[in-house]
Amino acid sequence: MRTQDHNTLQQVLQTASTIILGKTYQIRLALACLLARGHLLIEDVPGVGKTTLAHVLAHLLGLEFQRIQFTSDLLPADILGVSIFDREHSSFCFHPGPIFAQLILADEVNRATPKAQSALLEAMEERQVTAEGQTRPLPEPFFVIATQNPSHQVGTFPLPESQLDRFLMRIALGYPDRAAERELLAGADRRAMIAGLTPVLTPETLITLQGAVANVHAAPSLIDYVQALAEHTRHCGEFVTGLSPRSALGLLSAARAWALIDTRDHVLPEDIQAVLPAIAGHRLHPAAGTTSAPGSAEIARRLIESVPLP
Amino acid sequence: MAKAEVAFVPLSQHQTLWLVSAAIGVLLPLAPYLPYWLDTLAGLALFTRGWLLYRRFSLPPGWLINLVALAGMAGVGLHYHTLFGKDPDVALLALFLALKLFEMRSRRDAYVAILLQFFLILSQFFYTQSLLTGATMLITVLLVVSSMAALNRDDQTVRQQLRVAARLLLQAIPFMLALFIFFPRVAGPLWGLPADAYGGMTGLADSMAPGSISQLTLSDAIAFRVRFEGPVPARHALYWRGPVMNDFDGQTWRIDRTPLLEHLPYRVDGATVGYEVTLEPHNRYWLFALEMPATIAPEGVFSADFQMFARGPVRTRIRYSLRSSLEQRTGLDETAETLDRARRLPPDINPRARELARELRIGPGGRRRSDASVAAALLARYREQPFVYTLTPPLLGHDSVDQFLFDTRRGFCEHYASSFVFVMRAAGIPARVVTGYQGGEINPVDGYLLVRQLDAHAWAEIWLQGRGWQRVDPTAAIAPNRVEENLAAVIPASEPLPLLSRPEMDWLRQARFRWEAISNRWNQWVLGYDTQRQLGLMRALGMNDPDWRSLASILAILCGGLTLAFAGWALRQWHRPDPVQAQWQRFSKKLAAYKLSRHPWEGSRDYSRRVRAGIPGRDGEIEAICTLYEALRYGRLAGAGQLAELRQRINDFRP
Known part of the structure; x- marks a missing residue:
């Protein structure tokens, strides 16, 4: 890890904050998610800046960007690509779909049918695409930001739990606070600002940084803490299912990335607690009979306060 | 359901190796007590098992193992003529353990083998209860507990598993001590055994033929240990009275029936010495006492010829306290019947000895000598003529006394005692042979007097009018050093003598003294911790009249307290923050x-x-x-x- 890389991370955060105002925490989570090689799901009502966030990140990190607008008539081939008969060569020629990019924005992923959704989600998990009998690897780094509207809106196909689990984090942006909104309204055009951004990172540096995440030290007592949290969700009876070992792994690597952004070489419980809402919120569903569905932040707060630090 | 699954988890190679080595550790010390063919069979089985394990071959089919087991059982039955009893059962268990290792399919099999191993470890105590046995048993227990640790955690190294086992055993020590000290003792030996267990014990027999005592002196095994209350009496006074022989058939002296008495047949006057004897088992009735006993051991009875008997054969180490009067006069008013018995001789043998008796009667000037001077004259004859004291006397024929007195003149104490008593009886003087031990050796380490088999001795006793029974030791006339020092002092170096009683082996003897002092502690306080010792200890701890109920409650309280303490400690370990x-x-x-x-x-x-x-x-x-x-x-x-x-x-x- 070089300080230079840290500085660039800080620079990414700062620049992104000037465009998406008042959402430092969410931007930071998104960056951590990216560094931990996870995919991000942004769930919020339209118009709060989901797409903008994806654009900003793509620009700043110097990633090849593709946007897929999910609609109810989207087909898997629209995502993955199709083979078309080429008359000149008298053979089928594969035309890669929009998924063959480094950063994918899957906009309104819950508008598409489950068939199209699963095409994307399979690719996210495997980091490769199998179309017409041929397996093609996806580019490195590969990062999906999916946005979805809250599922109670009309005309949506909510992602099933198994597919939600493919996203390392789920965050909500929420409405900006008063001051931020005012600044936004008074400020320049966001789209122009994004266009004017210069990349801070290269994909290669990003891969190096992703490697550095794995080297952030997690002390035994910290691993105990992750275990205690996971165990609590499994035994406390408040949730339908507890956190899976995969989620616990995700929690730890997200916390490592969080620590890395904070220019630290070891993880603190605070790192775990900071990323926990985004990690646990979409994985824990309150068991029947408990109080009305709390938000991610509330779930995480309760969880944190019921598990003492080991 | 879950339990059943656990029970059928197959064992790893490492775990099986543990079990096989523990089985070797268990069976090896038992090997000397099992039939040779069974040793071979078990050794072969263990070797095969190890080889199969090493090559990772599969186990032989069950029917083959069953067949070998049946053949082995038949062999044990044929060897012992029964399948019941200590030896055949230990043999069977050893056989089963060796074969059970071929049936190691699951954890359950392993636990069966471990149970067998624990039982077999304990069965060593049937054969020997020495400190060394205890130490080997401890090592095998460690091995078996380690294999238990391996059964429960397969991911540890051998060293870690040994450490776990050692820690478990250390934690068990307080429980062991509590159980040992407070568990109510049954009267009688802890290791009560069936009667076939006492074959090989050595000691003085109920008869004495030429060679029987010299045979005994080849052994330096301990016959008994004595702790004196005061200073140890002079060596020449240490005559430990054993079987008294009255019956002579020309070759062999035997004890005969004498009336048993509940009290001493003489009045004790004068000073007495007190001592405590710890007698090694010898499978006979006699108890040894310093001449002449002034009290009768609580476990014993007295006979008319001043022998002390236990009420049953001495088959375990026993301890008794006695007092003796070294200058006791006995038999002043002996019955005519006893005296008659002490004059009886088989007719027509040893004519030359009878002739000698007649000659000795005639003193200077043709006057008839008194009984005392006849005895003195015979002793003088031993001294003056070239008699030799030797462990390897020539064999004697029909008239053994004649041949010894006039031809060979080489003999050991039984020859001298036997010939002396014969001539006395021929002269009409009541006399008898007394066997026992003479002397002993002070262990400088703990002050105990050790009396060994090589101290076995035979002497004579004659009855004189007005003086009663008098001890006469003809050996002392030939080889005074035998009585004053020890056997080694009078036996030439060329003759067979236990290595350690030779003077040049001094450093080895010192080491042995140490070892014997430790074994004695073990005998006295561990093996000999009986009802009496327990009672004594409880009194010392301030309990006035402990019965088994109070002992059991102490035990329960102690064990409960210990368990709580351990649980608390474990809990603290659990919660102790770094x-x-x-x-x-x-x-x-x-x-x-x-x-x-x-x-x-x-x-x-x-x-x-x-x-x-x-x-x-x-x-x-x-x-x-x-x-x-x-x-x-x-x-x-x-x-x-x-x-x-x-x-x-x-x-x-x-x-």
Whole structure:
């Protein structure tokens, strides 16, 4: 890890904050998610800046960007690509779909049918695409930001739990606070600002940084803490299912990335607690009979306060 | 369901190896007590098992094992002529253990084998109860417990498993001590055994033929140990009276029936010495006492010829306290019947000895000598003529006394005692042979007098009018050193003598004294910890009249207390925070007064922030403490110096 890389991370955060105002925490989570090689799901009502966030990140990190607008008539081939008969060569020629990019924005992923959704989600998990009998690897780094509207809106196909689990984090942006909104309204055009951004990172540096995440030290007592949290969700009876070992792994690597952004070489419980809402919120569903569905932040707060630090 | 699954988890190679080595450890010390063919069979089985394990071959089919087991059982039955009893059953269990290792399919099989192993370890005590046995048993127990540890955790190294087992055994020690000390003892030996267990015991027999005692002196096994209350009497007074022989058939002296008495047949006057004898088992009735006993052991009865008998064969080590009077006059008013018996001789043998008796009667000037001077004249004859004291006398024929007295003149104490008594009887003087032990050796380490088989001796006793029974030791006339020093002093170096009783082996003897003192402790306090010792200890602990009920309740309380203590300790281990965490808690406690104690879920940074907000102006101190804690608890590398600094900073922190 070089300080230079840290500085660039800080620079990414700062620049992104000037465009998406008042959402430092969410931007930071998104960056951590990216560094931990996870995919991000942004769930919020339209118009709060989901797409903008994806654009900003793509620009700043110097990633090849593709946007897929999910609609109810989207087909898997629209995502993955199709083979078309080429008359000149008298053979089928594969035309890669929009998924063959480094950063994918899957906009309104819950508008598409489950068939199209699963095409994307399979690719996210495997980091490769199998179309017409041929397996093609996806580019490195590969990062999906999916946005979805809250599922109670009309005309949506909510992602099933198994597919939600493919996203390392789920965050909500929420409405900006008063001051931020005012600044936004008074400020320049966001789209122009994004266009004017210069990349801070290269994909290669990003891969190096992703490697550095794995080297952030997690002390035994910290691993105990992750275990205690996971165990609590499994035994406390408040949730339908507890956190899976995969989620616990995700929690730890997200916390490592969080620590890395904070220019630290070891993880603190605070790192775990900071990323926990985004990690646990979409994985824990309150068991029947408990109080009305709390938000991610509330779930995480309760969880944190019921598990003492080991 | 889950339980059944656990039971059928197959054993790993490592676990099986543990079981096989534990089985070797268990069976090896038993090998000398099992038939040779069974040793071979078990050895072969263990070797095959190890080889199969090494080559990772599959186990032989069950029917083959069953066949071998049946053949082995038949062999044991044929060897012992029964399948019941100590020896055949130990043999069967050993056979089963060796074969059970071929049936190691699951954890359950392993536990069966371990149970068998524990039982077999204990069965060693059937054969020998020495300290050495105890030590070997401890090692095998360690092996078996280690294999149990291996059964429960397969991922540890051999050293770790041994350490776990050792720790388990150490933790068991307090329980063992409590059980040992307080478990109510049954009267009688702890190791009560069926009658076939006492074949090979050595000791004085109920008969004495030429060669029987010299045979015994080849053994330096301990016959009994004595602890004197006061100083040890002079060596030449240490005549340990054993079987008294009255019956002579020309070759062999035997004891005959004598009336048993409940009290001493003589009045004790004069000083007595007190001592305690710890007698090794010899499978005979006699108890040994210093001549002449002034009390009768509580376990014993007395006979008309002043022998002490136990009420049953001495088959375990027993301990009895006695007093003896060294100058006791006995038999002043002996019955005519007893005296007659002490004059009886088989007719027509040893004519030359009878002739000698007649000659000895005639003193200078043709006057008839008194009984006392006849005896003195015979002793003088031993001294004056070229008699030799030797462990390897020539064999004697029909008229053994004649041949010894006039031809060979080479003999051991039984020859001298036998010929002396014969001539006395031929002269009409009541006489009898007394066997027993003479002398002994003080162990300088613990002060016990050790009397060994090689101290076995035979002497004579004659009855004189007005003086009663008098001890006469003809051996003392030939070889006074035998009585004054020890056997080695009078036997030439060329003759066979136990290696360790030779004077040049002094350093070895010193080592042996040490060892024997330790074994004696073991015998006295571990094996010999019987009802009486227990009672004595309880009295010393302030319990007046402990019965089995109070002992059982003490035991229950002790074991319960120990279990609680261990549970508490284990719980503490569980909850004991590491030193860093302890400091951190101390910091939180210091802040508790300001309602700033740490929330259990609160990380160091959040806490630091909250404390800084709560106690303004102390940012530097608080942050330093939190940063140190963070580095120690979560950092990659932290040294002891940092812990000391954290402690110091928390000490200095006054909110």
